[in-house]
Amino acid sequence: MKEIILIKDGELSLKGLNRCNFEDKMISNIKRRLKSLGEIKITKAQSTIYIEPLSEDFDFEEALNRIKLVFGVAAFSRACVCNKDMDDILLKAPMYLAHTLNKIKTFKVEAKRSDKSFPFKSPEICREVGAEILKNFSHLSVDVHNPDEIITVEVRDYSAYIRAGQIHGAGGLPIGTSGRAEVLISGGIDSPVAAWTMAKRGLILNAIHFASPPYTSPRAEQKVKTLLSKVAKYSGTIKLAIVPFTEIQEEIGKCCPEDYFTLIMRRMMMRISQRVAQSDGCSALITGESLGQVASQTLPAIASTDGVCSMPVLRPLIGMDKEEIIKISKQIDAFETSILPYEDCCTVFTPKHPHTRPKAGQCEAAEAKLDIEKLIENAISGIEYSYID
């Protein structure tokens, strides 16, 4: 029995004339993910993508695991290919579905007939296939309201397909359809979630991390790389810039009033990130800020950090509670890594009483003694790049 994978794009089908671009991007993303599993043929028709393995030993389970991580996919399933012929459908349905049907008690058949020339109408297909299944599996009964499993028969242009249930995809938009953005990543819980959330909206990710040895440890850098590798499972390869930040923090410590340490540090980070982002072809920054979570994430503080940045700053977590963020963090398998206890650059120079309501102009005054341009240049010239996948 020939088997294929059917993929449904969700939101993409709502796109207008450029829908094709979105679908093509998704197809090329899927192709890249499945490449190492052997040759496949991919075709698309009527907001469905068909993946047909060309080798005998194709690892379906692994392919499904990988497709689960592809943004743009609304749902997907394995399906059996039949001739557009009722006899063939009735012959294959019980055989192909036996494994599933043996584990359940109730079922229901749904039919989709996009080829209207097929001689049986949808309700007739349901009836025929349902009857055939009941004949072969005496323990089963039909439950149209709350079945253990829905069996779907789709009659399309070239073939008919039988499948049991379908798996939810990662949703969102295909990576690459929204451009490229630079995520500021610290090693905490929030920033990987922010990165993932924006990748889900079709962004290719670059990442920037600020390291302050010896105040921060090599393990903190390792941790950031591990976290990014979790995100990269969804987003594809991430280019990571590690910026040496010790000098800047020490200068801030020397030249600025203590209650402004964090704010000025954030402003320096934004300035550097914007430059790195621009030179790497990114058109936005991404941060994991959540309104009011810490002193530097109040509205006035955000206004102050945005003040040094002309690029849009995307803050996907801005309205989320910690619990909601942790839930996603666990879902993308980042949580256990995020809570490893290493110093990061945000925790070392924390003021005792940080300023939470800076007024316009106060930050400028507080950082007046810094040679900002020189510090930025020094930091940027010391950046180490790596690629995380």
Add this chain to the structure above:
Amino acid sequence: MERTVYLDNSSTTKPCERSIEYINKALISNWGNPSSLHIMGMNAQNSVDSARQTVADMLSCRADEVYFTSSGTEGNNTAILGTARARKKRGNRIVTTSVEHPSVLETVKRLEEDGFEVIRLKPDKNGTVSKSDIEKYIDKNTILVSIMLVNNETGAIMPVEYASDTIKRKSAPALLHCDAVQAFGKLPINVSRLGVDLLTLSGHKIHASKGIGAIYIKKGVTVRPLITGGGQERGMRSSTEAVPLICGLEGAIKDLPDIEAQLKKQEQLKEYTDQLLLKTGLVTVNSPKDGLPFILNISVKGYRSETLLHFLESKNIFVSSGSACAKGKGSYVLNEMGIDRKLIDSALRISFSRYNTKEDVDRLVCAIKDATIKIRKAN
């Protein structure tokens, strides 16, 4: 880069050549299963027996009182859980200290959940528990007393002998267990003089490899094994013996210098370190004066442990941070001793081995001075 100065020997030690040689020999030419009836099995069995005798000689006990384990943690688990299970009909109280290694503290916590009453004696500012507390809490209902010989963070030496006397004097039905992981090979240990029924040791703290430890169980004492199976280690610890690692432990023990002489030498090196550090005016010593000289816990006030550790690392000097991290988890040992929070946040543990020299100490002190010039103080 300058030569490596390794001062984190209470975490683990560099395997000595003799230990490696013994391990290799076992792996290459003596890899039989000690349980096999043929000559290859017998050869393996003989080398395990020889190692057992070597450990026994170190402890002044009989060879058949020594059981090999995979680690100090396993030894402590076996001693505590095994005793509690065997003695639960005779009483309900377990007495230990609040500064034991986590492999003891977590294990008694589990027993506490199972209904045992656990008394955790608090140390004084010198890091040791008081004789009066021992006196006060060991009673006729006490089935187990577990006290470490040397604390792993401060080097404080605990009054284990006194606990033994107290148990006898009060005729308590308690077994005395001693976690001697930090003491073994560094302090002379005589199990009968110490008066313990159970004693745990570990290989990788004395230049053997990780993955090997041993437990002394006094003849006649019943402990229920944790691991059941083929009955190896006379039923105490089933699983095919880790012959190469056991041989490695023997190699490491045979390589140990005379303990008393080494202890004197180390006293001098510690004294030298103390003097040099105190002269800088930057350092507070958290370890007690009369502790094991191989461990020196200090605080460089105003500087976070982790920052200092990484700074020293950049100079190729390796120490341990007393406090785990900035997120409010300082050392529980120092905390129990009532040491100031600020000192805990900046604690470093310097731990020596016989390979350390005055030059190492010079490098360390020099680097600490350098750090206080180059690093910003934490808020």
